Amino acid sequence: MSKRAYFVTTPIYYISGNPHIGHAYTSIAADVLARYHRTLGPTFFLTGTDEHGQKVEQAAREAGFDPQAWTDALIPKWKALYAAYDVGYDDFIRTTETRHTTQVVAVFERLKETGDVYLGTYEGWYCTNDETFWLESKLIDGRCPNPECGRAVQWLSEENWFFALSKYRDRLVAYYRAHPEWVRPERAYNEMMSTLEGGLDDLCISRVNLDWGVPLPGGGVMYVWLDALLNYLTALDYASDGERFRTFWPPNVQLIGKEIARFHTIIWPAVLFALGLETPNVVFAHGWITLEGEKMSKSRGNVVDPFELVERFGSDTIRYFLLREAHFGSDFSFGEEKVRLRRNGDLGNDLGNLVKRSLAMLARYRNGRIPAAAPSALGARFADLGARTGALVERLAFRDALEAVWEFVTALNRAIEEQKPWELHKRGDDAALDAVLYDLCEGIRWLAHLTFPFMPATARGMWTQLGLAGEPAGAWSDELVWGRLASGAQTAPAEAALFPRLDASVA
RNA sequence: GGCUCGGUAGCUCAGCGGUAGAGCGGGGGACUCAUAAGCCCUAGGUCGCAGGUUCGAAUCCUGCCCGAGUCACCA
Numbered sequence: 001m002s003k004r005a006y007f008v009t010t011p012i013y014y015i016s017g018n019p020h021i022g023h024a025y026t027s028i029a030a031d032v033l034a035r036y037h038r039t040l041g042p043t044f045f046l047t048g049t050d051e052h053g054q055k056v057e058q059a060a061r062e063a064g065f066d067p068q069a070w071t072d073a074l075i076p077k078w079k080a081l082y083a084a085y086d087v088g089y090d091d092f093i094r095t096t097e098t099r100h101t102t103q104v105v106a107v108f109e110r111l112k113e114t115g116d117v118y119l120g121t122y123e124g125w126y127c128t129n130d131e132t133f134w135l136e137s138k139l140i141d142g143r144c145p146n147p148e149c150g151r152a153v154q155w156l157s158e159e160n161w162f163f164a165l166s167k168y169r170d171r172l173v174a175y176y177r178a179h180p181e182w183v184r185p186e187r188a189y190n191e192m193m194s195t196l197e198g199g200l201d202d203l204c205i206s207r208v209n210l211d212w213g214v215p216l217p218g219g220g221v222m223y224v225w226l227d228a229l230l231n232y233l234t235a236l237d238y239a240s241d242g243e244r245f246r247t248f249w250p251p252n253v254q255l256i257g258k259e260i261a262r263f264h265t266i267i268w269p270a271v272l273f274a275l276g277l278e279t280p281n282v283v284f285a286h287g288w289i290t291l292e293g294e295k296m297s298k299s300r301g302n303v304v305d306p307f308e309l310v311e312r313f314g315s316d317t318i319r320y321f322l323l324r325e326a327h328f329g330s331d332f333s334f335g336e337e338k339v340r341l342r343r344n345g346d347l348g349n350d351l352g353n354l355v356k357r358s359l360a361m362l363a364r365y366r367n368g369r370i371p372a373a374a375p376s377a378l379g380a381r382f383a384d385l386g387a388r389t390g391a392l393v394e395r396l397a398f399r400d401a402l403e404a405v406w407e408f409v410t411a412l413n414r415a416i417e418e419q420k421p422w423e424l425h426k427r428g429d430d431a432a433l434d435a436v437l438y439d440l441c442e443g444i445r446w447l448a449h450l451t452f453p454f455m456p457a458t459a460r461g462m463w464t465q466l467g468l469a470g471e472p473a474g475a476w477s478d479e480l481v482w483g484r485l486a487s488g489a490q491t492a493p494a495e496a497a498l499f500p501r502l503d504a505s506v507a
Numbered sequence: 508g509g510c511u512c513g514g515u516a517g518c519u520c521a522g523c524g525g526u527a528g529a530g531c532g533g534g535g536g537a538c539u540c541a542u543a544a545g546c547c548c549u550a551g552g553u554c555g556c557a558g559g560u561u562c563g564a565a566u567c568c569u570g571c572c573c574g575a576g577u578c579a580c581c582a
Contacts, residue, residue, distance in 0.1 A: 012581070022582035055580075189579070190513060196577095198510095257582035288582075290575095325519085330512095330574080338519085341531070349544050357541035364540075403530090410545095419548040422539070497542050 004045065007248040011256050011264075012048040012093065012231050015074050016055045016460035019081040021334070022289055026255050028319050028396065029286065029328065031087040033253060036393045039475050042363035044248045046235050049094035051077055056302035057212035067212045069277050071096060071419060084310045086456050093235040095214075095227055096395055097450045104214045104222060104230050105238040107275065108161075116274040122204050126156040132316040152290040157475055161216065162205035163226070168270035169200045177267065179347045181282070183265045184396075185329035188258060188285040203267060210322035229268050233277075250278040252397070253461045258285040284396055287331035289322075304334060316455035317343045317499065323454060344501055347458075350409045351447070352498035355462055357416065358440035370441050370467070371434035378415055378439050379482025382408055382446075386480035397452075405450045412443045441466060442485045447478050448472045467491045 010030045013023050013465060027047060034045035037046060051071040060070030075094070082089060093100060111117035171195050176189070176218050183189040206220040214219025232254070236245040251273075257374070261283070268280045310318055321339045324346065326332030362368055385408055392401035415436065424433040444462050452459035452472040460471045467489045472479070 014581075016581090020582080024582085026582045053580095081525095091555065186510060187576095195578085255582085257577085259581055262578095286582075287574090327520090330520095333519090344542090344544095346529075348542060353542055353544050355541095357545075361540045406530095413545050416540070416549095417538080420538085421539085425540090443520085499542080501542050 003248050004038070005042040006034075007044045007251045008037070008253045009045075009232055009251050009254070011260060012050040012095065012228055013078065013079065014055070014228075015049045015051050016059050016272050018074075018432065019078055019306060021306045021309065022257065022319070023078075024081060024085050024087075024306045025289055026257065026286065027082060027087045027089075027320050028085055028215075030253075030463055031321065032319075032393065032398065032453045033396070034088070035456065039045075039473060042247065043090070044236075044244065045088070045090045046093065046232065047082070047087075047089045048091070048235070048374070049075065049095070050224070050228040050231075051094055051096045052213040052221070052227055054212070056211055057210070058213075063072075064085055068096060068353065084297070084307060086313060087317050091235050093231050097232060098402055099237075100234045101214045102478055103234040104227055105217065106239040107233070108216060108222065111271075111274055113164070114274060116167070116245065117161055117205065118164065120160060120162045120202070120204075121157055122160040122162075123155070123157045125153040129299055145507045158208055160204050160208065160220070163203045163204045163205045163267075163271070164274075164385070165267065165270050166200045168201075168273050169196060170275060171199075172196055172266060172270060175279070182279070184282060184284050185263070187329070188261050188265070188283075191259055192321055195262065195266065197415060200266070220275040225263055225267070226271070229263060229271065231442045233430075241467055251280040252282065252374070254283045255281045256283060256285050259285065261285045284329070286328050287326065289334045290331055291334050299440070299444060309339075311344060313339055316458045320347060320402070321456055323400070323404045326394050327399050330359070336408060340502055343499060347407060348497070348501050349498040350413065351451075351458075352500075354413050354416075354440075355407060355444055355447075355465065355498055356411075356493070358437075358444060359465055359491055361421050362437050362441065362491060363493055365421065365433060366437060368491045368492060370485060370487050371438045373438050373442070373483045374431070374435040374440050376435070378411065379396075382411070383482065385446070386450070386476035390476050393453065402454065405447070405465075408443065408450075409447065414438060415439060415443075421502075438485075438487065441491070442482060445485045447473075458498055461494065463494050465491060 008030050030045055030047065034043050037043040038330050049071070050073045051067075056068050060067040061071060065073070071094070079092065081087075082092075083190065095101070108117060111294075152440065165230045173193075174195065180189065183192055187244065198377055203223070203226075205223040205226045206216055207223060208220040208227065214226060214227050215221055232251060233239075233249075234244070236242060236248055238249075254264060264283050268283075272279050289304075313321075317339065321342045324342060359368070362370070373486055388437065389401045389404050391400075392404060419432070419436040421433055421436050444467055445468070448459045448462040448466070448468075449472045451462075456471075462472070466485070
């Protein structure tokens with residue numbers, strides 16, 4: 001059974017401001033999937049930035065920059081976010097790159113040829129101040145409904161390009177019915193299905209009153225959302241039928257925030273239908289991080305700075321927290337005290353202390369050398385742990401996966417209490433002592449593999465302390481076989497704890 | 508307003524037709540290898556409210572109350 005190549009994407013992030021914790025959240029989840037799948041076969045993890053559109057242009061002008069110079073200046077900060085959280089993407093695409101814009105135009109031409117893109121007239125009430133078309137029904141006393149504007153609107157009629165979205169409505173409905181799990185979680189699927197049942201209008205995909213976008217032949221620029229969606233194709237060299245495209249299309253998992261589900265689960269598959277391409281296996285709309293139950297927003301002044309956070313707690317602690325605290329599809333409330341409790345509890349007391357006490361006893365009783373393996377009840381009991389955890393990761397059930405791993409952590413701690421190596425040593429029961437110590441080392445090796453996608457730095461730390469070279473790699477089904485840890489090797493326990501205790505003043 | 512999702516032990520949540528569960532916090536205990544960590548024991552909550560279906564309902568149906576989301580941009 002050959003394992004197909006794995007392709008995972010995040011949305012390309014709209015670069016109108018600085019990155020925040022939500023961007024880190026999505027990126028970390030994608031990174032976990034990518035790291036896990038790299039143990040199984042060829043994997044491609046794509047992310048990037050969405051740099052066109054009115055808001056970016058406006059922000060740039062206000063800062064006294066030309067839009068390109070402005071986005072160029074912001075990019076390092078975005079890339080720094082990935083570095084800070086150990087997110088290892090395979091490609092980072094910017095919609096202002098030539099490789100993207102040329103392909104966008106090629107797609108546009110192709111859709112014109114198939115008749116899915118046509119020239120039409122866009123009419124509506126337009127507010128020049130907001131540069132927005134408003135529906136008649138939204139107007140308040142015939143004026144702009146934006147409470148901060150309220151200016152008079154004018155009837156405008158523009159010639160524009162349209163995408164024949166309505167034509168694909170029935171096919172989308174049929175597709176949804178045939179693939180009930182293609183949009184997840186179920187909540188998102190249901191919402192999008194009801195949107196579809198409400199009917200679809202064709203989509204205006206060009207903007208004549210905007211300069212900052214991909215220029216279309218004959219004038220105007222492409223609607224920023226279509227431009228953005230196409231990144232998933234252009235990054236793979238779709239237009240030239242590149243090697244990447246042939247290897248990795250279609251995406252296995254596309255992660256999105258729930259607010260952009262409509263674009264990714266209605267417009268996007270319709271575009272792919274029009275292009276005659278396969279659709280993604282799964283579009284997963286994850287939940288929002290709220291702060292003490294409230295939505296984060298600049299106006300509330302409760303935005304969590306991801307850089308400050310990682311500096312205080314460390315990348316692995318935040319990565320673990322974000323994926324362990326709530327189910328991936330649900331919203332959850334962020335709080336620094338919660339982070340601290342996870343850090344000191346799960347990570348410090350359970351995992352970090354387990355590694356430290358195990359290797360300390362090995363050093364004290366066996367000069368740090370890994371003893372010979374013996375038949376192990378523990379190994380037998382957890383024989384399916386790799387398979388179970390892997391299945392959960394593949395389903396994006398990160399929380400359940402980590403819970404499964406922590407059951408193992410608890411079992412190892414319990415094994416120490418039950419076997420009491422210190423008593424075995426006093427009693428001179430060498431066989432029993434060797435057996436426990438081996439189990440502990442082998443357990444730590446397993447934990448290094450299992451935690452690697454989630455906490456790469458910590459996993460490497462455990463690996464190195466066991467005296468192993470490199471880093472945890474290879475499929476769990478091959479590596480998580482009890483007894484693979486070679487005996488006789490010299491361990492290298494670290495002086496420093498994996499997760500030093502943080503007192504309340506830190507958080 | 509339409510639609511969606513929630514309301515279960517102090518907190519975060521699981522359970523989703525068969526006499527209430529986990530983790531954390533709190534309380535108690537025995538130990539000492541370890542980051543005053545770990546391990547063991549301990550939670551008596553009318554499962555939002557009111558009806559209904561059923562031999563039997565957190566679990567299905569109806570109504571109501573409360574909270575959140577979504578229907579325009581936003582991970």
